[in-house]
Amino acid sequence: MSTPTATPVNELDPAHSKFHTFVQIAMVLSVITGVEIVLVYLPFARWLLLSTLIILSAVKFLFVIFVFMHLKWDKFFCTILFFIGLVLALGTVAALIALFGSEASAPLTTQIAPTLSSWFA
Amino acid sequence: MSSHAATIDHHHDVTTSTGIPNKKLFMWAFLASDCMFFGALISTHLIYRLHPPPGSPVVNKVFSIELTSFSTFILLMSSLLMALAVNAIQKGLVRSTRHHLLGTIFFGLIFLGCQVFEFTHFVEEKHITLSNSIFGSTFYTLTGTHGCHVAIGVLWLILMYIRSFKPADADAGRPWIARAFLHVLVFAVTIVAGMASVLGLIHTLQAHESLGEFAHTHVAVLLVTIAGLAGLSFLGTSKAAVEFSEANAIDVESMGLYWHFVDIVWIVIFTAVYLIEFL
Numbered sequence: 001m002s003t004p005t006a007t008p009v010n011e012l013d014p015a016h017s018k019f020h021t022f023v024q025i026a027m028v029l030s031v032i033t034g035v036e037i038v039l040v041y042l043p044f045a046r047w048l049l050l051s052t053l054i055i056l057s058a059v060k061f062l063f064v065i066f067v068f069m070h071l072k073w074d075k076f077f078c079t080i081l082f083f084i085g086l087v088l089a090l091g092t093v094a095a096l097i098a099l100f101g102s103e104a105s106a107p108l109t110t111q112i113a114p115t116l117s118s119w120f121a
Numbered sequence: 122m123s124s125h126a127a128t129i130d131h132h133h134d135v136t137t138s139t140g141i142p143n144k145k146l147f148m149w150a151f152l153a154s155d156c157m158f159f160g161a162l163i164s165t166h167l168i169y170r171l172h173p174p175p176g177s178p179v180v181n182k183v184f185s186i187e188l189t190s191f192s193t194f195i196l197l198m199s200s201l202l203m204a205l206a207v208n209a210i211q212k213g214l215v216r217s218t219r220h221h222l223l224g225t226i227f228f229g230l231i232f233l234g235c236q237v238f239e240f241t242h243f244v245e246e247k248h249i250t251l252s253n254s255i256f257g258s259t260f261y262t263l264t265g266t267h268g269c270h271v272a273i274g275v276l277w278l279i280l281m282y283i284r285s286f287k288p289a290d291a292d293a294g295r296p297w298i299a300r301a302f303l304h305v306l307v308f309a310v311t312i313v314a315g316m317a318s319v320l321g322l323i324h325t326l327q328a329h330e331s332l333g334e335f336a337h338t339h340v341a342v343l344l345v346t347i348a349g350l351a352g353l354s355f356l357g358t359s360k361a362a363v364e365f366s367e368a369n370a371i372d373v374e375s376m377g378l379y380w381h382f383v384d385i386v387w388i389v390i391f392t393a394v395y396l397i398e399f400l
Contacts, residue, residue, distance in 0.1 A: 026201035040399040057392040085153025089160025
């Protein structure tokens, strides 16, 4: 049943070409990671470096989900399902950062935080 | 069986109303929910890094970019091996699948070892604990949760590897269960002893002690590691026909989806938690 069979594999076989695709994508991901590490030591503007890092991470993220996780070959519904969670997560991150960044949410540093015993004093 | 190669469509299932295998659909739904879970943890960490309370540590003097980069590379390569394992089982190549699964397990353990080393370094030398600073609380919670996901993934990989030895002969079921338990036990003992050996070696090198000194003080764990590896080698050389074939590709693929998800979460953590601190 499970003995490795010597199926002839030709270059046009999709499964065979997938092997090369996976290896090539892994190499690309490694190079992008190397570029990210070098970037943080370069004397460029912070906003430029931050934007580049975010874009490079997004590229890595998309390569993994579409190629390694087979979204590229699966039904589109899987992409929709995953992106519902992803968009909600990104929205949560953006909303929380915006909320805590607003002036009104700055902590009252001069006020001593009330303790349970002070409430009953 | 490779004779089924032309009949099994690994991306579509006509027997379900969605046309997607149920196991795959479940896994994508779970991963979507896990995105929100990690989204909450990452945003909590970022908020406290953007508005650090007084007394927060200087984080870029705490992190080791070399160690984290190495961990990232290891996790990326484990993702490659996982993708190759799925590719192999979809072609019915059981032996190749096992090799790739073992490689993924090995790389996953290296990642976990790096995390244990990093946490130990932070606690013992930088004095950052879970409770003595906001940074410690959010950092350990986020990366620790990710580490738990990796550990669960490694456990799942080990169980799948052992599952691949289930004999095709139904009468051999009971002895196989005993053998599978033994296999899990040998795996667990070898991993614990192996990690203790490697961490012992690292501490020896850091203390500038000789390898003879290391061998002398760690003789027990070294012997257990060697015996465990020999046991794993013996248990992994079954030539009998097994009930694990191309039809199980969906199981391996679902596990692969989980493993790749762990990788993409680390891609985000690597940038949002580590690299940003060096800008």
